[in-house]
Each structure stands twice: as structure tokens, then as C-alpha cells.
Amino acid sequence: MDFTFTDEQQMLRDSVSGFLTKNYDFDQRNEIVRSDTGWSRDIWRQFAELGLLGLPFPENQGGFGGGATETVAIAEPFGAHLLAEPYIACISLGGAAVAAAGNSDWLEKVMNGDAIAAFAYEEGRGTADPIQVTMQATPTDEGFILTGEKRMVLAGGEADILVVAAELDDELGLFLVDPSADGLSVTSYPTMDGRRAANIRFEAVLANSIMEKPGEAIRTLLDNAILAICAESVGAMGALMKQTAEYAGTRKQFGVSIGSFQVVAHRMADMKIAYNKARATLLYSAALIEAGEATQKDIAILKGQTGKLGREIGEAAIQTHGGVGMTDELSVSHYHKRILANDALLGSSEYHLRKVGTLS
């Protein structure tokens, strides 16, 4: 058994981390989030140059063939820097969907940073499993017709292409939709964790099928996206732990640093335990996914534990910071909000931990 990064993976991680430390500190990040677009095309272009946009895609499709470990290696720093750019939306979800469908035109644009692909999947209140998708695709002579609504489509408002998951003949299929298509209405909004998403209504929208009966493909896509989401959260958790330890070591009350109060110290010990559990599960799950041995239970454990432990850490960090932890000014609450938003995506910890119990 070996759960360490290779030298190459460590270099990748360090380079992403170094890039973000230089170009994406908390103030820079906030400026980007508060801008009209909510994220930076400039950063995105540099991601393309660094090869990050093509990282997870197979070499025969023009990508760099990165696996689960590479995803972890870059997504942890993304979390630590509260990335606003739509990496998960456009690469782990939208791009992965066009890649899975073998659509090399769109994939190339995505990898070059020339197009944003969004994945329209969620239908409201946590579409945790593909079988919960209810939108129907109706075949007609001109193509497929989609009617219904997708919600919380990450980067849905700025997408150049939408990949929509919809039911066809009682099985899931993937469909390409032009965001300017007739019958489509897009309501775009910022999310509470500093990203952009959209609710999208479909009224008899024409769509191209790119994958019918995807079977395991869609499950694989979701599993990889869950890994990226969880890695991002674990990155945020690590940052929270570090910052809280630093604050507790310097903030004084009653004449001593608050970290010298045993209750505060034990809360930090619990944060560290939670972080190590979450990170161990993240790395172990990455190894399982890489070995092709991850079961649905393993994925549920990963998503469930990350959400639960992340919430514990976030709440502990705010409580330890006290008043300043309640402000928009400090990054603490922003990390917590990112963790909570990630928990809600693709099935909450409530959902997944219960699923673990049903899979036994």
C-alpha cells in the first residue's frame, strides 16, 4: 500500500499552490468574486497555460491523462484558496461529460479555455443519484425535446455549451444544448460561497443526444467530480485548521492566548482529528478510484465524511474566532460556506451516510 504523491504529483501540487499563493490571495480572490463576472478569465487562461484544464482528460483526447491523485493534488489547493473559477463546473463536470461522450470539438475548446461547458443535472433539493433525475427527453424528427427545470447548474449562466442529463426510455442520457436555444430561460446568480450558478428552465428545447444509455460512464463522471469536490473541501478544512490554530495562539483574552484554554485546545484537537480522518479518506478513496476498485459505498463514505467532518471543522473555526469569525472580512466564514455548498452538491452527507447504511 502506498498513499503518497509521486514526485511529479507533488510538483504539480506545489506549482498550483505556488501559482495561487502568488496570484490568488484572499484579497485578490475577493476582488474577483465581487467583479461583474464573478470569476477571472485571466486566471482561467493561465490555468489553460499551466495545463490544468486538460489535466484529467485522456491523452488520446488531447488531455494529460491525469488520474484521481492528480485531481486531489490540484483541488486541495483550489479549496485552500477558495477558487471562484469554474474548475469543477467546467472541467470535472461539463468537460468530463463531453469527454465521456467523445465530443472532441467541445472538449478541445474546453481544454484551451475557449469555452465553458456546464453540466445541468441537479433538479432541486439535492439530486444525489442519477436515478433521481426526472427530466424527460422526447425524441422527435428534428432531435430531442427537453422540458423541465435544472437548478444550481454551476457556471450555467456563462456556459457556452450545456450538457444536460435527462431520462430517455427510463435510462439516463446526456444531451447537448446551446445556451441560446429557443425555449431556454436562464436565471443566473452568485452562490453563497462565491461561485456562479443558474436555474435553467427548458420549454420544448431542442437538444442533441451525445450519449444514450451511458451506464457506468455517468457514474464514473459523478464519482470523479465527487472526488474533486471533496478534495476542494479538504483543502478548505486544512486552511481553516491552520488559521484557527494561528488565531488561537495570538488572540488574547483574560491575559493569555485563547488557545491555552483547555476547551479551546480540545476543540482544536477535534478539528485536527476530523481533518486527518477526512484527508485519510480522501487519499484512500483516490487510490481506490485509481485502482478501479471504488464501490458506490466507498464514494458515499467519501462524500458523507467530507461533508460531516467539514461542517464540524467550519463551525469549530467560527466559534473559536468569535465575533471576527462572523464577519465577511475574514476568510474563515468563506471557507465554511464553501464546505457547506460542496456538501450540498451531488447529495449531502445526510444522504450519503445513510446510503452507506443501506449498502451493507
Added chain:
Amino acid sequence: MDFTFTDEQQMLRDSVSGFLTKNYDFDQRNEIVRSDTGWSRDIWRQFAELGLLGLPFPENQGGFGGGATETVAIAEPFGAHLLAEPYIACISLGGAAVAAAGNSDWLEKVMNGDAIAAFAYEEGRGTADPIQVTMQATPTDEGFILTGEKRMVLAGGEADILVVAAELDDELGLFLVDPSADGLSVTSYPTMDGRRAANIRFEAVLANSIMEKPGEAIRTLLDNAILAICAESVGAMGALMKQTAEYAGTRKQFGVSIGSFQVVAHRMADMKIAYNKARATLLYSAALIEAGEATQKDIAILKGQTGKLGREIGEAAIQTHGGVGMTDELSVSHYHKRILANDALLGSSEYHLRKVGTLS
């Protein structure tokens, strides 16, 4: 609103408490528990003399007409002294059943302390609700025939008369059974909290019906017994809190009393919060029962909260005591065991708290 004891009730409480302090300290109690019978006929006789055995029964049946508050007033001290005598078994359950059935012969013997009545209800793994009783009563020419098994019948081994709950025509009925009846086999045992109970097998045992279609009567009986059980547990919780505070104030580690460690102090604060919640619910529930306004949800809240909060307090007390809390020698673990056993009786906190959620 008023949730205080009247002067009379306070006197009753003080007298029971005083009697037990004098005659039933932890050493005396242990001697009694370790004796062959497991409880003291002598103490029982004195209970009769003090009027405790007739306390909850209506005056027109020769009792003292005590209500819910009187039950609380005596059962809290019972819990604080880890009473081994079968008050709940024989008075709150068995006696209450013969009283409800209007069987004055047995009730008189019970009130005089001349007979032990046991209530055979539980069928294993927590018979939390009368509708879960499955034992069938079959009418024949000579009387009713009972077949099946009752488990954890408190005082079942030393009972002079058994009141058995069994189904008759899809409704619950109460049946009197002579413990020496043919077809009855009684396996008696001590319980982990220092009481006696029995598993009782019925093979075509002849029984007299004393109450058919009892309707609300059996529910009232169980509600009152739950109140007594919970009061006993709250008494034990109070004793645990006091003892733990005392220990934490005197036990030294690292040169200071362990209570001066903030984590220990906060654990004690949590014990106190839990105790006050439990006691408030106990007193409030007693007032509701007395007013005839207690719903099934109220009873479920009482039993659920007492079990849950009691476990928290017991576990906290043991942890705070450390090694000595793990011994048979100190009363700490005995209180915890009583609280756990009471939690298991008539539906655990798991059962009741969930029931609260279904009753909304």
C-alpha cells in the same frame, strides 16, 4: 402555573429521603443486593408502615390517593438510593394493574406488604407499546389459556401473583396467573442494576381475566409507571451530579483539583444542564399527568429525554471519575446501570424520541 411541591408533598419526600439515608446507605444497599433474595423484606415492611405501598392507590380502594407529584416525591429518593426493593415492579406496575382491575383482595395484600404482584408485559427487546404485545389469551370452558413467553418481568421470581398482559380478540386484556400454576416455568435472575427479574414461559397456563378491553386503563397504568421510572432515574442523575462535583473538587492531578481543568468543568456544566432539563421535564410531565392533560407525545418526551440525558450524565460521571468510576466499589457505575436499565424498560429513548417525531 406552579411546579413546586406542596408542604405535604415536601414532607413526604423528606421523610422517604430521611428513612433511606438512615437505613439504606450504599453499603447497606449492597449488602441487601448481595443477599439471597436480592432485596429486603424488612425494608418492604417498613415501606408498608410508612404508607408508601398504598400511596398511589385511590382512597376508596384503601390507598392514600397520591397523584403524580407524590410519585415523583418518593421515586426521586428511591433513585438517589438505588432502591433494590420492587416498588416499581409491585406497586407502580403489578399493584396498579390489580387496582385498575378493581381486584381489592390482591390490592389489599399488596398495600399491606403481604404479597408481591408482578406485571408480565415485556416480551423481549423492548415492548414499548401495548400494541406490540403478541401473547394470545384463548378462551376455554375452564378459563383463559395463555401460551408464550414474558421476559424481564420485574420481581417475577418472587411474585405471589402475576398480572399478565395478553391479547384477546385483537385487544389487550389483563389476566391473573398463580405463579405455581401448571405449565408455568420461571427463570429468575438478578439484573445488572441490582434488581430481580424473571423470564416466564407459559405453556397452556390457566388464567383469570380481570380486565378485558381495558382501553385507556392500561395506557394510564403504563404512563404512571413511566413517570415513576423516570423520577427514579432523575433521582439517580442528581446523585451522580453531586458525587461527581465532589470528586472533581477533591481529586488532584497535576497538582490541582481535576475540576479546575476547563474540560472537566465544562463536562460538569453539561451534566448540570442535562439534569435540569430532565428534572424540568419530569416535574412538568407530572403536572400534566395530574391535570389529566398528558398526551402520548408528552409521555414519549418524558421517557425519551430521561433516557437520553441520563445516559449522558452517567457516562460523564464515569469518565470524570476515571479508573475508580470503573469499579464495582463506587456507587457511580451503579447509578449509571440503574439509569440504563430504566431506559430499556417500557421503550428506550431511541423508541420514544422517534415516536415524538411521528406524533407531530
Added chain:
Amino acid sequence: MDIDFGSKLEDFRAEVGAFLDEAPTPAIREAGRKLTSVFAPFEQCMEWHQILHKKGWAAPSWPKEYGGTGWSVEQRYIFAEEYRKRDLPPLLPQSLGMVGPLLIDLGTEEQKEKYLPGILGGLDFWAQGYSEPNSGSDLASLSCRADADGDDYIINGSKIWTTYAHHANRMFMLVRTDNSGKKQQGITFLLLDRVDYEGMEIRPIVGLDGSPEQCEVFFDNVRVPQSGRVGEENDGWTVAKHLLKHERGGSAASPTLKRGLERVREAAKSTPSGFGSMMVDDPVFQRDMGELEADIASYEHFEKLAVSGHPMANDPSFPSMNKTMNSELVQRVSVMITRVTGTEAIPFQNEALRVGANVEPLGTDLDLVAMPYYLNSRATTIYAGSNEVQRDLIARTVGREG
């Protein structure tokens, strides 16, 4: 023991319900529905305060002779229940729950005459100037100083976490008037009859939910009259401790918690559990709700014992226990709300939250408030003496229950 269940109470309930159905304006109702905090939207909240005052119901817990209602405990709970049932905005606690009761207990006749009518009538809003950047849980270490100068004090320093100071027209505060002794000594309690003194500056702080609720208040040689002092100079810690009793004691908080659960259950009727049924019929949801409902019930019992005069309320740590229980239940309810709203709570919709905003929310009212309410509720275990400090206080009393 005794609880009143008489039919007169049902008449009272009907009377309360009828008034609460009719009296609030649409904007007041909207403010209640959009509540994301203990502190309701200011403008509508004050408007509603004035309406309640006209009816004589602004301060049920005040002594009757000062304008209280004289209701029984049962009546007070009925009022609170009917009030919460309609999601009406709670009145702001700083004036009615804190400085008002304090003045009734410890104010001079002149102070009472000058200030109580405005407090009771909802004409004034008082900000609470306690915490400072370096004095949070360690409140007694405060350093914002007031130097006596003739009949005045000259204040220098700053206050922080001063809720709604940007809406306030008056302020009560703790200042340092002596540095020579123990830190608890040398503190003075002051009333400021206005907040626009020269040298005073109020800066709102944007909270983690994106809204400014708290403020920083800066004092640069601010001259205020000494007549605003409550109690003796340097005796402000005693005054503040007296007030904390009111701040932590909060009467009839359980109806708010129960209403929160009701809203969750209502939403659960149309929210799929993800396991084949609506959440409301899902056993796991029912169990979790049952557990929380039972714990809220125990808190309600605790609260009712206290307000009805049970000796449990005489425990010196009663205010701390009450604050700890209530704040942690508020947080648990807030988590339940985000659980039932799920991904629908993720959009950031601050504009739609504004009362009177012409912005359609993306989902239901509960979806709209869920996340801001959850986030804002993280403060309940921090403010008014962090729960760590409360547990320190409670621990000192364990085993001394008598």
C-alpha cells in the same frame, strides 16, 4: 402542581389571534417572514413595536405598573405562540429586554421618566456598547475610557459588535473610569441620549451572511453628560451583571424554537427525502425531528418552571444555563432548516431578502432565509457571553444546588 387549561385561556388565545391577524401591515409581515436573525429588519420592527404598544402589549414581561400586561405565565406563552405562529418579527431586545428592565430596577426617577416612555413606545432604539476589539469574552478588560470633566464625561476608545448601532438613536455602554484596581472595578455604566455626538462615528460591519447587522463605534473626545450614569461611578460591573440577568434570562424563547420546527415540518411535506418518500414521512427525518422537538420541550419546561417561580430559577447559574440551552437549540433548528432546504439554500439572494424588494426569490420563503439564518445563528453561542464563558460559570455552581 398546577397548570391552567381553562376555557378562559382559549378565549384569550382567540383574542390574541384576532389582533395579530389584523394589526400588522403587509410590510411588517414580510419583515417577519424574512427574519434571518434574532434581530428583525429595523424599520418594520419599530413600526410593529408602536402598534403593539398602542394595544398595550409591547412588554408582556414588564411589571404592570410600568406598562406590562399583567398576564399569567400561561397567557404569556399563548401570546408568544400565536405571535410566532404568524411569523411576526420579534421586537428588538436591547431596549425592551435590557435597558428598560435595568432602568426600572436601578435607574433614577429622572432617568425612568426621561427614557422609559420612548423604550416602551418603540420611539427610541438603544444600541448596546459593551464589547471592544480586545475585550470579547473577557468583557471586564474593556478599555474605552470616560474621563470626568465638570458635569460631563469625555469618552475615548471604541466599541465593537454593537448590533444595529447604525439604526440607533440612543446607546447604553460600559466605560472605564478607573484603572487602578481589579479590572472589574473602575467600570461605569452610561446612557447616551443620542449617538450623533461630535467625535462619535458608527461603521457597520458586513457579516458572514452578507448583511451589516453589527457595527463598530468610535469615540474621539466625545463629551456626554454625567447624568446618564446608572449607579455609581466605577460600579458599572454590578450594573452590567444585573442587566446580564435580563439579557440571558429571555422569557418565552421556546415558542420561537417550536415555530422553527413547524416551518421545517411544513417544508418537509413537499421535499423528497431522496429515499422514496417526502421528508415528512421519512423515518430518519421523523427521528431527528423528534429528538430535537423533545429537547426543545425540555427547554420549554425549564423556562416555564423558571417564569412560574420554581426554585430552579434561583440557581445562580440559571441565566447561563438558559442562554446555553437556548442558543444551542437555535443552532440545531437552523441546521434542520438548511437540511430541508438543501441545494435551494445555496444561491446568494441578499437583494431578495430586503423588505419591500421587488426581487422574486428563487425558491420558497424558507429557502430564502435558510442559509443567512443558519450563518447568523452561529453568533448565538458567541454573543452575550460566549457559551464557553457560560459553562465556566455553570461549572462553578455544580454540586451546590442545595
Added chain:
Amino acid sequence: MDIDFGSKLEDFRAEVGAFLDEAPTPAIREAGRKLTSVFAPFEQCMEWHQILHKKGWAAPSWPKEYGGTGWSVEQRYIFAEEYRKRDLPPLLPQSLGMVGPLLIDLGTEEQKEKYLPGILGGLDFWAQGYSEPNSGSDLASLSCRADADGDDYIINGSKIWTTYAHHANRMFMLVRTDNSGKKQQGITFLLLDRVDYEGMEIRPIVGLDGSPEQCEVFFDNVRVPQSGRVGEENDGWTVAKHLLKHERGGSAASPTLKRGLERVREAAKSTPSGFGSMMVDDPVFQRDMGELEADIASYEHFEKLAVSGHPMANDPSFPSMNKTMNSELVQRVSVMITRVTGTEAIPFQNEALRVGANVEPLGTDLDLVAMPYYLNSRATTIYAGSNEVQRDLIARTVGREG
């Protein structure tokens, strides 16, 4: 990253399974089924140790040159899984997990030669004499003293919580050899080659589960040879800290936790939930089990990262984190067991628990062990450095992960 899933491992699993199916005697199996503690019934446990030793499998985590198996991490987990699946009694940790590895690391050649064979072979049982009545969490304050006298030490004082001392034939202990400096200085680590020295008395303590597992050991001028010292005189704290690493590190603990859940799930198949189905099909049970199973999985991942050499295990607080996680999971599993056994766990059946007892238990095997196991497991957060002390240690390292 790499995890081996090869077919060779499945062959290994089959080999292990075949041996474990065949080798244990019925009494050994019974001892495993009646396990209510970390510490299995003594006699059968030692018998089983000897059988495993004959096979060469007594000490999988020992270096191969000292009699270890040389298995890969994967193999060690497979062994542990198959072992637990059959509910076989775990070997006692004091000898194999503590004093053995310590001697391998720090013992003299003479000590190794003298003691390792008996430890590895299961011929000796070593009691651990650490705690004293006034030195629990504050271990360094121990006062049981050893005075040098020629080639001997003369020991006076007492030890407590000495697990299975009444079964032991040897003992390792900490003694005070100097009082002049800091309390951590002046401690010496001693090996006692027997426990029946004149002046030594061992008294079992009845535990809250009704069984004697712990002992008190009294020393009244007990003369022991100085050759039993490990490390230098007054350097015993360093030695003990080294050993704590082994004590807290415990490899492959997760299979025990997983097996506990399996037994719960098995019992849940025939236990009514009280809500219309068997527990195993009950959503609430499934959720609670899922939550616990996932947390055990994270612990397993943590453990596997560590044994496979991930840098996470180099964190100075790793042993404390490991001990804290494992002990608290043990307790949660034990609560689950009492939940599934319900009222059937209430009878006190100590006689039926004895291996070889001719007493029919009232219910199932799990009913029989449930309550003693739950009660006994309360100790896991107390012994080997209470979890309070562990969290103190962990806290000191937070933010220094590098």
C-alpha cells in the same frame, strides 16, 4: 498511489481462513465469543497464543528477524479481518504489543535473549505497572519508589489498574528512583522476572461489569535485581514514552470495529425495530449504522495510511489521534450493540460468561456480552492516557503539520 488487489492476496486470505477455521480449540472459540473487553479470557487466550506461535503468526507487526511474519500491509489487514470474522480472542497486548517491541528497540542483548522467546511464544504474561492511586492521568507524578541496594532495588509503594496482574508471571513497571528534580526525571523502567517476590501482594478489583480485570499491586520492601532495568536509571520516562508509542499506535484495530458492526447487523435481522420492520431494514437503524460505518472507514483509512508509511503518521500527535479515534469508536460500537440487544442485555449473567461454564445464557451470545462489553468499554477513554490527556497533546501540534 497503490493498493494491492491481486489474486495472490485472495490465496493468502484462503490460507489464513483455512488455518483459523481449523486451529482454535472449542474453548478458544468460546473465549472469543464471550469477549467483553480488549482483554480476552486469560487461559484460552494464552493457549491460542501458543498455537499461533507454532504457526509463526503470533506477532505480525514484529520485525521479521524477531519472529514477525514479514507480511505486507494488505496481508496484515486480511489476517486481522479473517481473525475477527471468526470472533477469535485477541492476544493480550501487554506482552506482544508493549514490552516485546520495547525490548526489541531498547533492551539489552541479555534481556532480549531472556525474555523475547517467552513473550513471542505466549509462555509468559507481563503485567503493566504504571498507574498509582494518586497518579492516573498525571502519570509522571508516580511515587512507588525503588532504592538501589547493591545489585538490587528495594521497591515500596503500590500500583493500580494493573490489568490481569493476578494472571501474570512477570511485570514491567515504572518506579521513582529520584525525587530531586522535575517529576519526569527520576523515573526508572524495571522488568520484574516474577511477581511472587516476598513482600509483593496482588489484589484483584471487581469492575463495574462484575468481573475482576484490574488489580492493585502492593510492594513492601520488595527486593528485585537491577539487571531488570531498561535504559538508564532515572531515564524511565523516555523509555515509557517510547513504549506509549506502541501502546497507542495499535495496528489493525479497524477490523475489530468492523466486526462489531457486523455482529450488530446480524442481530438486527431478527430484532424488531418497534416500527414495523426488523431493525436491519429500518431506515433509522441504517442511517445510524451508515454514519458509524463511515466513521470507522475513515479510521481504517487513517490507520492504513500510517502503517503503509504515509507522512501523516510522522505527526508527533499521531499516537494520540489514533488512540482517541479508536477508543471513541469502540464505545460507539458498544452502544450500538446494547441498542440491538435492548432489554435482553439487562439480566446480569456473569456465571454464563465464564468459558466452560455449564450455564445456559438467557439469550443470544450477543445479548450475553452486550452490557459487560459496553460497561467495560467505558475504560477505553480512560486508560493508556485518558482522552483528555491525548487531546491536550494533540492540541499542542495543531497548525504545525508542515
